[in-house]
Amino acid sequence: xxxxxxxxxxxxxxxxxxxxxxxxxxxxxxxxxxxxxxxxxxxxxxxxxxxxxxxxxxxxxxxxxxxxxxxxxxxxxxxxxxxxx
Amino acid sequence: xxxxxxxxxxxxxxxxxxxxxxxxxxxxxxxxxxxxxxxxxxxxxxxxxxxxxxxxxxxxxxxxxxxxxxxxxxxxxxxxxxxxxxxxxxxxxxxxxxxxxxxxxxxxxxxxxxxxxxxxxxxxxxxxxxxxxxxxxxxxxxxxxxxxxxxxxxxxxxxxxxxxxxxxxxxxxxxxxxxxxxxxxxxxxxxxxxxxxxxxxxxxxxxxxxxxxxxxxxxxxxxxxxxxxxxxxxxxxxxxxxxxxxxxxxxxxxxxxxxxxxxxxxxxxxxxxxxxxxxxxxxxxxxxxxxxxxxxxxxxxxxxxxxxxxxxxxxxxxxxxxxxxxxxxxxxxxxxxxxxxxxxxxxxxxxxxxxxxxxxxxxxxxxxxxxxxxxxxxxxxxxxxxxxxxxxxxxxxxxxxxxxxxxxxxxxxxxxxxxxxxxxxxxxxxxxxxxxxxxxxxxxxxxxxxxxxxxxxxxxxxxxxxxxxxxxxxxxxxxxxxxxxxxxxxxxxxxx
Numbered sequence: 007x008x009x010x011x012x013x014x015x016x017x018x019x020x021x022x023x024x025x026x027x028x029x030x031x032x033x034x035x036x037x038x039x040x041x042x043x044x045x046x047x048x049x050x051x052x053x054x055x056x057x058x059x060x061x062x063x064x065x066x067x068x069x070x071x072x073x074x075x076x077x078x079x080x081x082x083x084x085x086x087x088x089x090x091x
Numbered sequence: 092x093x094x095x096x097x098x099x100x101x102x103x104x105x106x107x108x109x110x111x112x113x114x115x116x117x118x119x120x121x122x123x124x125x126x127x128x129x130x131x132x133x134x135x136x137x138x139x140x141x142x143x144x145x146x147x148x149x150x151x152x153x154x155x156x157x158x159x160x161x162x163x164x165x166x167x168x169x170x171x172x173x174x175x176x177x178x179x180x181x182x183x184x185x186x187x188x189x190x191x192x193x194x195x196x197x198x199x200x201x202x203x204x205x206x207x208x209x210x211x212x213x214x215x216x217x218x219x220x221x222x223x224x225x226x227x228x229x230x231x232x233x234x235x236x237x238x239x240x241x242x243x244x245x246x247x248x249x250x251x252x253x254x255x256x257x258x259x260x261x262x263x264x265x266x267x268x269x270x271x272x273x274x275x276x277x278x279x280x281x282x283x284x285x286x287x288x289x290x291x292x293x294x295x296x297x298x299x300x301x302x303x304x305x306x307x308x309x310x311x312x313x314x315x316x317x318x319x320x321x322x323x324x325x326x327x328x329x330x331x332x333x334x335x336x337x338x339x340x341x342x343x344x345x346x347x348x349x350x351x352x353x354x355x356x357x358x359x360x361x362x363x364x365x366x367x368x369x370x371x372x373x374x375x376x377x378x379x380x381x382x383x384x385x386x387x388x389x390x391x392x393x394x395x396x397x398x399x400x401x402x403x404x405x406x407x408x409x410x411x412x413x414x415x416x417x418x419x420x421x422x423x424x425x426x427x428x429x430x431x432x433x434x435x436x437x438x439x440x441x442x443x444x445x446x447x448x449x450x451x452x453x454x455x456x457x458x459x460x461x462x463x464x465x466x467x468x469x470x471x472x473x474x475x476x477x478x479x480x481x482x483x484x485x486x487x488x489x490x491x492x493x494x495x496x497x498x499x500x501x502x503x504x505x506x507x508x509x510x511x512x513x514x515x516x517x518x519x520x521x522x523x524x525x526x527x528x529x530x531x532x533x534x535x536x537x538x539x540x541x542x543x544x545x546x547x548x549x550x551x552x553x554x555x556x557x558x559x560x561x562x563x564x565x566x567x568x569x570x571x572x573x574x575x576x577x578x579x580x581x582x583x584x585x586x587x
Contacts, residue, residue, distance in 0.1 A: 020499035020558055024565045030181045037174055041328075045167065045321055050312035055296070056303030057310035060320070061163035064170035065366055072358035075177035079351050 033078065037071045095239055098404030099411065102276075103253050106415065109268045133349045137356035139267045139416075140340045142274035144172060144331075145361055146223075146417030146477075150281060150410050151230040153365055155387035157309070157373040164313035164320060168478065168529075169365045171324035175331025176358040179341075180351040183332045186496050186564035188347040194424075195338045195488065196432040202495040202561070203506030213428035215483055215514060216335050220421045220428075221462055222480035227414045227421075228466035230387070234410040237391040238403050247466055254415045255422065255459035267343065269419065273412030274360070280409035281364050284393070285371035291397075295371060302374030309377050315527065322530035326478055329485030329536060333492050335428070336420035426454040478529055479521065486517035486535035494543050496561065502553045505546025513539030 043049070044063030052059040146152070157165040190198055196212045228247055235246030292298045303310045313320060331337060337354075344350035372393060376383075380392045394406045430451040490509040494501040517535035520526055 020552065022499055023497050024499065024562065026181075026497070034178065034181055037177060041170070041174060041324065044170075045317070045324060047317060050163070050317070050320075053310070055299065055310075056307070057299070058161075058163040058312040060312060061161075061166050061310065064163070064166035064324075065370070067170045068166070068173040068362040068366065069359075071174050071177045072355040072362065075180055076352065076355040076359070079180070079348070079355065083348060 029078065033074065037067065037074075040067055040070075094400040095404035095407060098401065099235075099239065099407050102408040102411065103249075105272065106253060106269050107256060109272070132345065133352045134356070135267065135271050136340060136344055136349065136353035138274040138360070139270035139343075140337065140353055140357035141360045141364075142270035142277065142412070142416035143336050143340065143420040144357070144417070145274070145277055145364055145413055146227050146230070150277065150364075150368065150413045151234065151387050151390055152226070152477075153368050154373050154376070154389040155385075157369045158376060158383065158389045159386035160313055160315075161309050161311055162369050162373070163310070164315070164323075165369055166365075167313075167320040168323035168327065169369075171327030172331055173358050173362055173365075174324075175328040176354045178328065179332035179337070180354045182493055183338070183496065184341050184350045184354060185347040186561075187338065188341050188344060188350045189564045194427050194432055195333055195335050195492070196428065199488070199491060199495070199506070199510075200432075202501075202557070203491065203503050203510075205503060205507050207507050208491075208510060210433070211510060211514065212488070213432040215487055216428040216432075217425050217458070219480045219484050220335075220425045221458060221465075223477045224418050224421050224425075224458070224462035225465045226477040226480075227418045228462055231411055231414040232466065233385070233388060234391060234407055234414075237388060238394060238407045244467060247463055250411060250414065251459050251463040254419050255455055270416045273416035276405070276409050276412045277416075278360055278364060280405055281372070282367050284390075284398075284406070285367035288371055288375045288393075288397070292375065298371055298374050298378075302377040306377045306381065309374065316530070318530040318533060319527045322482075322527070322532050323478060325536065326482040326485055326529060326532045329489045329532060330481045333488040334481065334484060335424040336417075339420075339424060339427070422455050422459060425458050426451045429454045479531075482521075482529065482532045482535075483514055483517050486532050486539060487511075487513035489513075489536065490539040490543050494547070496564065498543075498547065499558060500547040500552075501543065502547055502550045504550025505543040508542035508546045509539045512542040 040063070044060060044067060049059040049063055054062060153165060153169060156168070187198060196209075196216070199212050200209050228251065231250040232243040232247040235241045235250070236243045239246070241249075289295050289298060292301065299310075340353070341350045344353055368390075373389060376389045376393050379396065380389070383389060383392060390406070390410070394403050398406070430448075434450055487510050490513060491501075491506045494509065495506060513535050516538040517531045520531035520534045
């Protein structure tokens, strides 16, 4: 407790974020960037095969994001197992 | 009609049977009832997650939405849900599984120990999920009405009685195993239907070309404002990492690694389901059944015109499976919000486990029956309807959960403020006339984040031991061997 007679240093508030593996961060940034690009107005105007690019990009996102995440988890698991004696 | 009825009765009987079997094991402890003893394997959990998310909305609703508003608008909404899962697997699954409790409210009330959090989080879950359940019931009702010839109200009542029965007696174990059966049935029927239509027409490209030639609007950019697409994407991407029935699945996994794998495997199945529906079944319907009055009846129209009684029976079972697998998980989440979060935490030691068990059964019945009565007068376009309801959970819970897990400066003041501001801004904007559909989340999420930042910078820092407990959730551990039920260090609580 701080009193006028016994001044004490208050611990500085904690700063920053808990560390995240760089590959996780990169993965998140990539899928969010892909989503943002796909949702921009240009993707509504351009078309391929009679469907607006918005549709194709969202479809690609639906397949790629879980597939890449899955690949990364399996790769990390294999690396961990390989590192064991 | 006899064959269809037999198929459906067999399916419903199997669901009740699983519930009764599970009830022998699931009432032994709270761990068994709420999170199936934390012993569910990766593939079973993946299929259960897929089935929980793939609701009546994902079979009936996705096709209705694509038929009415086109493929691009539909995928903007459903891609949000899919992207939410990798986000959850990176940001939420591992630390929350290590935290090792039952519900999302458990984490929030220990991270931000305040009565507003204790009351508001379960209340939002109950309200939002009741609306979600109503939408599912409409899907069950119209399916049985169109394909079995049973009156809508009768179908609704029968379906409600079956799933309320097995959830109330079987808990998470029953929900998990019925979800597995239901997930397999859904994937088989939707992909099988899509394959049969492709064979009939020649190729997927031809199917799409025919439809776009007849109805160019199917592939065209949506006519609604861009904020609606953005909002629908963000609603689901923000809701999935915190949505209670998905978070409970994280807790059922054997270990954090299994939880992350399950989430992503589930999404591959889910994507296959949605993409087959949108790119193959809906184009066929547009070409062969133009001008349907109720867009949500697309799948049913195709089944009725193209397939025989046995397949139609399977289709009814698949839609009921989609509805029931989501609704049972929602019911369990709502009952956990009332029995475990509100009453258990609110009254603490004064309520014994046996009383809580009884409360849980009563809650499942009450919520199921209330939703059933509301569904007698169903909403139009169920996907838009329940997405709006789910949005309030993403708007209010995402920032407190993510900041609480990852931001060292997150504190009690920030957490409470982010929760309240997210919910209030979402509901307020939602009610403002003229606001583009589903766009309220675009205002609510930034407002919630701002409240968290202001609270973090100007509020009192949290006690060091609470921060240390969160730090322990991020320490490197061998996740494959991590204890299956060992809880994380208890986060210190304080009275405010």
